[in-house]
Amino acid sequence: MRLPPGFSPSSRFALPVQDGLWFAFRNRELLVSLDAALPSGALPPGLAALRTQYLGLLNGQPCFSAELASESAVPVGAEFIDLRQLYGRMDLELLSLAGHAVQVMDWDRTHRFCGACGAETQPHVRMRARVCTRCNLEHYPRVAPAMIVLVERGEEALLARSPHFPAGMFSALAGFVDPGESLEECVHREVREETGVRIGNLRYFRSQQWPFPHSLMLAFFADYESGEVVPEPGEIEAAGFFHVDALPAVLPSRLSIASQLLAEFCARHGRAYPDC
Numbered sequence: 001m002r003l004p005p006g007f008s009p010s011s012r013f014a015l016p017v018q019d020g021l022w023f024a025f026r027n028r029e030l031l032v033s034l035d036a037a038l039p040s041g042a043l044p045p046g047l048a049a050l051r052t053q054y055l056g057l058l059n060g061q062p063c064f065s066a067e068l069a070s071e072s073a074v075p076v077g078a079e080f081i082d083l084r085q086l087y088g089r090m091d092l093e094l095l096s097l098a099g100h101a102v103q104v105m106d107w108d109r110t111h112r113f114c115g116a117c118g119a120e121t122q123p124h125v126r127m128r129a130r131v132c133t134r135c136n137l138e139h140y141p142r143v144a145p146a147m148i149v150l151v152e153r154g155e156e157a158l159l160a161r162s163p164h165f166p167a168g169m170f171s172a173l174a175g176f177v178d179p180g181e182s183l184e185e186c187v188h189r190e191v192r193e194e195t196g197v198r199i200g201n202l203r204y205f206r207s208q209q210w211p212f213p214h215s216l217m218l219a220f221f222a223d224y225e226s227g228e229v230v231p232e233p234g235e236i237e238a239a240g241f242f243h244v245d246a247l248p249a250v251l252p253s254r255l256s257i258a259s260q261l262l263a264e265f266c267a268r269h270g271r272a273y274p275d276c
Contacts, residue, residue, distance in 0.1 A: 003100060004093040006059040011127045013053040013104065020062030023101035024049065026072050028213075029080035030098055036089040044075040053104050058097070065101035067109050083211065087255040099211035104128070106213060107141040114139070146215045147186050148174035150261040151199055153224035153241055157265055159248060160194060160231065160239035168250040170242070171258045174217070187220055195239050196230035199223060205264070208257040219257045221265075244269045 003009070022039040024031040024047065031047075032038060040061075043049065049066035056063055074080060083102065086095055111130045114121055119134035130139045150172045151158035159170040175190035177183060184202055191199050199222040208217045224241075231239045242248060244266060251274060252258035263273035 002093060003096050004058060007063070007097060008057045009100075010054055010056040013055075013108070013123060013128050017049075017052050017054075017064060018062055020064050021058060022064055022066060023055070023098050023105075024066040024068055025102055025105050026068045026080045027070055028102055028106065029082055030086065030102070031068070031075075031078055031080055032086070032090070033078050036086060038094075044078065046075065047072055051105075051108055053101075053108050055097075055101055055104060063097070063101070065105040067105050084253075084255065087253060092255075096209065099209055103209075103211050103214045104141060111139045142214050144215045145177045145183070145218065146174060146210070147177065147183055147190065147218050147220060148172050148258055148261065149187050149191060149199075149202075149220040149222050150265055151191060151197065151222050151224055152265065155244045155269055156241035157244070157247075157262070158191075158195065158197065158224065158229070158239065159242050161237045162235070163237050166250065168248065169252070170238075170248040170250070171252045171256075172219075172261050174258070176215075183218055183220075187222065191222070192227075194232045194236050195227075197227040198225045200225045205261060206257065208260075210257075217257050219261055221261070244271050247274060 019041045022043055024039060024043060043066065047068060050069060051067045053065045055065055083095065083098055112121060114132035114135060114137055116137050117132060117135045119132050121130035121132050121139060124131050124138065128141060160173055161170050173191055173194055175186065177186045187202060188199060191197055201223040203221045205219040205221055207219065210217045229239050231237065251262060259273065266273045
């Protein structure tokens with residue numbers, strides 16, 4: 001997922017609302033037409049935004065995110081839908097922009113009061129931030145860095161299953177970066193904690209914004225060095241090395257960077273990533 005080349009993001013969000021392209025959310029579900037188009041011009045009649053945020057310009061058209069009331073009715077010919085369910089129905093770059101929009105909307109909603117003193121906050125006059133009206137503490141949008149790594153052992157890849165995954169699905173190992181920890185340290189720690197395996201030859205692959213709820217996923221490859229696979233109780237249901245010709249039947253969707261890691265692994269061994 002990447003933002004559209006024609007999108008010019010803005011660090012400001014307290015600008016007057018005008019006609020534009022709307023990323024309107026009821027809770028965290030996006031309002032789209034039945035053919036997955038976004039409202040353009042103004043919000044549909046009968047819908048009122050509790051809060052709006054200016055995102056930037058997409059090919060010269062202003063873009064806004066909006067928080068709708070949780071009881072907002074569904075307009076005729078439209079639906080509210082989770083972003084993950086729009087994969088395959090909406091252009092991937094536009095879906096990525098929707099991921100940006102929901103994070104900005106969610107941050108604006110959850111930072112109306114200062115976490116230090118409890119006073120109300122107000123939009124910063126020059127940048128995307130909220131400022132406490134009492135203690136002047138500035139609150140910026142949250143981004144939670146997380147790593148994901150595919151550990152290789154020849155033609156085998158280390159895959160694991162979380163209790164939260166859909167039935168039968170396995171994926172690469174992942175986890176959040178702890179305070180004071182480098183990405184490399186996080187990768188080594190998470191692999192060791194979740195499977196008992198030690199790794200080496202760590203190689204950066206690429207990154208992906210992941211708006212569920214506000215992560216930045218940084219992907220790596222690594223080589224197996226030593227250790228028996230022992231799944232971490234309570235965190236990992238099952239884990240093991242899978243040969244490139246015998247991958248699990250259910251793998252991550254092509255929306256995620258986990259699928260890109262596995263597709264790269266398969267390609268290097270002359271195989272195609274399975275349709276999942």
